Amino acid sequence: xxxxxxxxxxxxxxxxxxxxxxxxxxxxxxxxxxxxxxxxxxxxxxxxxxxxxxxxxxxxxxxxxxxxxxxxxxxxxxxxxxxxxxxxxxxxxxxxxxxxxxxxxxxxxxxxxxxxxxxxxxxxxxxxxxxxxxxxxxxxxxxxxxxxxxxxxxxxxxxxxxxxxxxxxxxxxxxxxxxxxxx
Numbered sequence: 001x002x003x004x005x006x007x008x009x010x011x012x013x014x015x016x017x018x019x020x021x022x023x024x025x026x027x028x029x030x031x032x033x034x035x036x037x038x039x040x041x042x043x044x045x046x047x048x049x050x051x052x053x054x055x056x057x058x059x060x061x062x063x064x065x066x067x068x069x070x071x072x073x074x075x076x077x078x079x080x081x082x083x084x085x086x087x088x089x090x091x092x093x094x095x096x097x098x099x100x101x102x103x104x105x106x107x108x109x110x111x112x113x114x115x116x117x118x119x120x121x122x123x124x125x126x127x128x129x130x131x132x133x134x135x136x137x138x139x140x141x142x143x144x145x146x147x148x149x150x151x152x153x154x155x156x157x158x159x160x161x162x163x164x165x166x167x168x169x170x171x172x173x174x175x176x177x178x179x180x181x182x183x
Contacts, residue, residue: 024119025166027153033168037155038146040110041167047106052092056085090128097127103170113170126163133159 027034060081067075096104102121103113114122114130122130137145137158149155154166 023117023154023166024115025117025154025168030172031153032172034153034155035169035172037112037167037169038149040112040169041107041157042146044104044106044110044112047109048092048104051105052085052089055088056081059084089131093131094124094128097122097130098124107167108170111169111171112167115166115168117164117166122165126165130159130163130165133162 025033060078063074063077063081066077067073093104096107097114101108101113102115107113114127116122116126134157141158145158148161149157154160156166160166
């Protein structure tokens with residue numbers, strides 16, 4: 001495989017069979033797709049963390065009260081909180097990104113959408129892996145992982161490069177035509 005250019009300008013990935021693969025979203029031809037994406041992603045992440053943490057906090061509260069009622073026996077359930085919260089996060093990201101909107105609730109609030117580099121919508125495994133790689137990269141690189149987005153036109157982060165995903169402004173993509181002028 002060799003790379004012969006970038007974007008929708010005729011270049012793309014070409015294998016030995018002569019098939020050319022092109023990025024579906026070109027920041028040079030459609031810069032509005034990527035305008036403000038990094039800021040919106042940060043806010044969407046905060047919304048998603050809140051959505052993920054509320055059920056976990058309620059489960060912890062329930063176990064604490066249940067432990068009081070059972071004279072301490074119910075507190076044995078605290079060991080389930082950590083694996084259950086990881087499973088909850090994987091199911092949340094997988095089902096929301098793999099759903100019809102290709103976005104988590106936070107991404108939908110911020111009007112973002114996750115797509116593959118060739119334009120296909122997300123699917124469950126991609127959403128779950130996107131979350132896993134994001135949390136690994138943020139654990140290793142701390143917030144410096146956001147700096148990668150400033151140095152590429154598509155505003156992709158490290159885990160986006162690894163998975164071949166792009167986050168775009170959904171409202172710009174869904175605009176079909178401008179309204180007619182009433183002169």
